[in-house]
Amino acid sequence: MSRLQIHDVSVRYPGMNGGETVTALSDINFTIEPGEFVVALGASGCGKTTLLNLMAGFIQPSDGYLTLGQSGIAGLPRVACGLDLDDQITGPGKDRGVVFQKHALLPWLNVLDNTAFGLKLQGFSLKERNERAAEFLQLVGLQDFHKHPVYQLSGGMQQRVGIARALTNDPQMLLLDEPLGALDALTREVLQELLLDVWKQTQKMMFFITHSVEEALFMASRLIIMSPRPGRITHEFSLNFNQIFLECRDARKVKSLPEFIAMREQVLSIIHGDEAEGGLH
Ligand SMILES: Nc1ncnc2c1ncn2[C@@H]1O[C@H](COP(=O)(O)OP(=O)(O)OP(=O)(O)O)[C@@H](O)[C@H]1O
Numbered sequence: 216m217s218r219l220q221i222h223d224v225s226v227r228y229p230g231m232n233g234g235e236t237v238t239a240l241s242d243i244n245f246t247i248e249p250g251e252f253v254v255a256l257g258a259s260g261c262g263k264t265t266l267l268n269l270m271a272g273f274i275q276p277s278d279g280y281l282t283l284g285q286s287g288i289a290g291l292p293r294v295a296c297g298l299d300l301d302d303q304i305t306g307p308g309k310d311r312g313v314v315f316q317k318h319a320l321l322p323w324l325n326v327l328d329n330t331a332f333g334l335k336l337q338g339f340s341l342k343e344r345n346e347r348a349a350e351f352l353q354l355v356g357l358q359d360f361h362k363h364p365v366y367q368l369s370g371g372m373q374q375r376v377g378i379a380r381a382l383t384n385d386p387q388m389l390l391l392d393e394p395l396g397a398l399d400a401l402t403r404e405v406l407q408e409l410l411l412d413v414w415k416q417t418q419k420m421m422f423f424i425t426h427s428v429e430e431a432l433f434m435a436s437r438l439i440i441m442s443p444r445p446g447r448i449t450h451e452f453s454l455n456f457n458q459i460f461l462e463c464r465d466a467r468k469v470k471s472l473p474e475f476i477a478m479r480e481q482v483l484s485i486i487h488g489d490e491a492e493g494g495l496h
Pocket residue numbers: 228229231237238239257258259260261262263264265266446
């Protein structure tokens with residue numbers, strides 16, 4: 216298993232209509248170790264999605280570079296000299312699966328075919344891709360829904376398909392951009408638990424963005440708090456509420472622990488401080 220490293224990364228976007236350049240991220244140095252569940256939290260506009268898009272290889276940094284093990288992800292062509300890397304091709308890759316808030320499923324395909332779609336594009340045989348898709352549909356609890364059209368599924372079930380689909384390539388890490396943000400409160404809690412089970416069983420690195428402080432504390436083995444203008448990582452906390460849940464299986468109990476409540480208040484005051492300084496868009 217490899218670690219993901221972010222080296223001296225900044226991202227500047229050109230201003231809209233000739234306006235000022237936006238520094239979305241400034242001097243980010245950060246490492247995600249194998250098996251970590253990292254959650255990013257912060258006021259709107261602090262650069263969370265920009266950071267995820269860099270890790271996915273969707274965008275390139277203005278300065279710095281990102282690596283996953285010995286492979287470049289982004290930014291390397293400008294700085295590759297002297298680096299001992301196996302693979303200097305930058306951009307998206309099968310080693311990173313992405314789950315968005317909007318699942319982008321194909322409405323004309325059933326659950327199994329949606330899950331197996333990426334494997335089809337890569338030329339896997341029907342048997343292979345159906346076996347692989349079935350394995351991950353089982354992991355997300357959709358083993359009885361292979362033939363269902365996706366448009367008949369609830370939002371939570373559709374998001375389960377999105378998670379299964381992202382896992383079919385056996386990526387080293389999952390990048391999740393507010394994956395539960397559009398779900399009702401009860402479904403959201405069920406999927407939080409499901410994602411922790413997926414994490415435990417697959418041991419994949421996770422990078423998860425949320426606006427919910429409670430969700431962040433519940434899911435993270437490491438929490439990063441970002442602040443805007445320019446986007447920076449200002450606080451980091453190592454947490455173990457996810458492990459407590461995986462042992463006791465009682466989310467309400469975990470979320471009402473005095474340590475959990477104290478941490479929630481601490482994090483809320485950090486974020487509200489940033490918003491009061493003008494971070495909220
Ligand atoms: N393509 C773009 N062009 C210009 N500016 C951009 C672009 N994408 C993002 N930005 C700006 O960069 C900053 C960081 O945006 P980003 O979407 O990464 O923040 P975020 O923390 O994910 O926000 P939110 O929580 O609202 O989703 C914001 O000021 C945003 O307006």
